[in-house]
Amino acid sequence: MTSPWDLDRSDLAELVGDQPRYxxxxxxxxxxxxxxxxxxxxxxxxxxxxxxxxxxxPALSPAARQETADGMTVKRLWELPGGARVESVLMHYxxxxxxxxxxxxxxxxxxxxxxxxxxxxxxxxxxxxILEQVIVARAEAAPRRLSNIVFMGMGEPFANxxxxxxxxxxxxxxxxxxxxxxxxxTVGLVPQMRRFAEEGLQVGLAVSLHAANDxxxxxxxxxxKRHPIDEVIAASRLYRENTGRRVSFEWAMIDGVNDRDxxxxxxxxxxxxxxxxxxxxxxxxxxxxxxxxxxxERIREFASQLERDGVNVTVRANRGTDIDAACGQLRANHEAxxxxxxxxxxxxxxx
Ligand code: SAH
Numbered sequence: 536m537t538s539p540w541d542l543d544r545s546d547l548a549e550l551v552g553d554q555p556r557y558x559x560x561x562x563x564x565x566x567x568x569x570x571x572x573x574x575x576x577x578x579x580x581x582x583x584x585x586x587x588x589x590x591x592x593p594a595l596s597p598a599a600r601q602e603t604a605d606g607m608t609v610k611r612l613w614e615l616p617g618g619a620r621v622e623s624v625l626m627h628y629x630x631x632x633x634x635x636x637x638x639x640x641x642x643x644x645x646x647x648x649x650x651x652x653x654x655x656x657x658x659x660x661x662x663x664x665i666l667e668q669v670i671v672a673r674a675e676a677a678p679r680r681l682s683n684i685v686f687m688g689m690g691e692p693f694a695n696x697x698x699x700x701x702x703x704x705x706x707x708x709x710x711x712x713x714x715x716x717x718x719x720x721t722v723g724l725v726p727q728m729r730r731f732a733e734e735g736l737q738v739g740l741a742v743s744l745h746a747a748n749d750x751x752x753x754x755x756x757x758x759x760k761r762h763p764i765d766e767v768i769a770a771s772r773l774y775r776e777n778t779g780r781r782v783s784f785e786w787a788m789i790d791g792v793n794d795r796d797x798x799x800x801x802x803x804x805x806x807x808x809x810x811x812x813x814x815x816x817x818x819x820x821x822x823x824x825x826x827x828x829x830x831x832e833r834i835r836e837f838a839s840q841l842e843r844d845g846v847n848v849t850v851r852a853n854r855g856t857d858i859d860a861a862c863g864q865l866r867a868n869h870e871a872x873x874x875x876x877x878x879x880x881x882x883x884x885x886x
Contacts, residue, residue, distance in 0.1 A: 538594035539566055539573050539587065540670060541663030543705065550587075558583070567709050570670040594664045595671060608854045609675065612866055615640065615664060619657045620866050621689050623668045625675055626854055633683040634672035638665060638699050639690025644722045646743075646756050648787060651689045653823035654866075659695040665702040669710060684712060686719045687741070689866075693719075693727035700731075703738060714738045720785065725762040728770035732777040740774050741814070742767060744784040746793050747801035755793070764805065771809040781847075783812045788829035788837065790818075799837050803844035813841055813848040 542550065544563065551558045558579070565576030573579070573587035598620055599612035609625045619640035626633045642649070643656035668688075673681040684706055686692040692699045699719065706712050718739035721728060731740065744767070746752035752759040759767075771782040784806055788794050806813050815838055818828030829837070834850055841848045 537591055537661060538663030538667050539591040540666040541661050542566075542591065543709075551583075554583075566670075570674045593667060594661070595667050603854070611671075613668070615660070617658070621660065621664075621668075622866055623672060623688055624854075625672050627676065627679060630679065631682040632672070632676035632679045633685060634669060634676075634681060635685045635687045636665060636668040636672075637688035637690050638686055638692040638695050638702075642690050643694060644691050644756070644758050646722065646745075648755065648789065648818060648821065648824045648826070650821040650823070650866075653821065659698060660690070662698050662701045662705065665698065666705060666710075669706060669712075673710070681712070683716045684718070685741075686717075691722050691724065693721045693724040693731070696727050696730070700734065703736070707736075715780075718783075722756055722758055723762055723767040723770075724758065725766045725770045728767070729773060732770070732774040737778060737780060739780060739783065740771075740778075741783045741785050742771055742811075743787075744802070744805070745787055745789075747798065747805045751793060751798075755789075768805050768809045771811055775810055781812050782809060783814050784809070785814050785816060787816045787818045788834050790827045790829050790833075792826055794829040794833055794837055796840065799840040800844070803841055803846050806841070806846045807844075813846055815848065815850045817851070817853045819853070 547562050547566075548559055551562060561578040562573075562576065565571045565573070565578065569576075572593045573591060574584050576584065594615055595613040597611065598614040601610045602608070607627045609627075611623050611625070612620055613623065614620050621637035621640050623637060624635040626635070637660060639656065639659050641655050641657035642651045644652055645655075646652040669681070669684055686699065703714075703717060703719070706717060707714050714737040718741055719731070720741040720743060722743050728740070728742075731738075743756065744752070745755045747764065749759060749763050752764055771784075774780065774782050784802070786793065786802065802813065805811075815834055817831070817834060818826075820827060838848050838850055
């Protein structure tokens with residue numbers, strides 16, 4: 536079974552078969568313009584609705600929902616066919632909304648400070664399962680306009696490269712959200728970063744750097760052993776050269792680990808080499824990681840030091856600390872049994 540949003544226009548045309556042409560338009564309008572599951576598309580004949588509900592039921596079943604006191608951040612936990620669970624987060628602004636979506640259930644990258652990394656890899660999401668998160672968020676955001684999509688939920692988007700790229704193209708073409716409003720965040724899978732630079736798209740690229748020397752980065756982001764910093768910087772430069780878009784370096788601020796003056800100096804050097812923008816993220820505490828986040832005052836100092844060194848820097852507003860803000864935490868806290876650190880499974884990375 537696949538999500539109805541796994542079906543693209545030609546799949547839907549095939550499904551409608553020799554029924555009148557307007558059936559396809561009704562189906563398309565229902566799924567993509569109104570964001571309705573097939574059984575709620577009232578313009579369709581009952582039989583077709585029933586058939587679609589059987590063969591292509593929506594993939595996301597609500598498992599939990601949390602909202603901040605101000606109602607501006609809504610975190611959803613979804614159960615997928617087969618039982619895997621993923622999160623998406625909807626962030627409202629006065630005039631518009633952004634959704635943060637997952638590309639995999641779990642993650643094989645094993646970054647120690649990340650709740651998803653602590654739990655290990657389960658499976659890739661299908662194109663439809665990725666799109667469905669956007670469809671549902673767009674409906675929930677209304678009357679606000681869902682303007683931005685960020686692939687910063689669970690999973691490593693570039694380890695599920697082909698499906699993520701198809702989803703990105705379909706968000707642009709079928710949901711009519713501009714490429715420049717979409718950001719893909721990667722742990723730094725260099726071959727896929729280089730491929731991404733050749734896609735001819737104006738999509739934003741964020742790279743989770745977190746450390747600017749190989750020793751510390753390998754500790755925080757183990758895949759650095761395979762794709763060291765120099766290669767990540769070179770691939771970031773290539774992205775900028777090919778697309779004209781500035782790459783953004785993500786840096787989770789961890790107390791006493793990567794927030795020292797020397798870290799700022801090292802970061803400034805690589806950020807300038809890649810002509811990247813730096814985004815400092817206050818670390819969200821997670822159950823499986825002992826170190827705490829840097830205090831706000833030190834984050835400001837660190838940011839000023841980068842600025843003095845000529846780096847373009849922002850500090851990400853920490854949203855939803857009164858809900859399970861860190862990616863993977865909502866799921867962790869809704870497990871039947873306490874989360875233990877599962878042994879890592881070897882997962883193929885599509886290169
Ligand atoms: N796998 C991708 C995208 C998912 S995570 C990647 O690594 O980029 C999105 C961002 O949140 C990444 O920059 C990640 O390093 C960061 N992150 C993960 N856990 C975090 C935590 N506990 N606190 C702050 N940021 C965290």
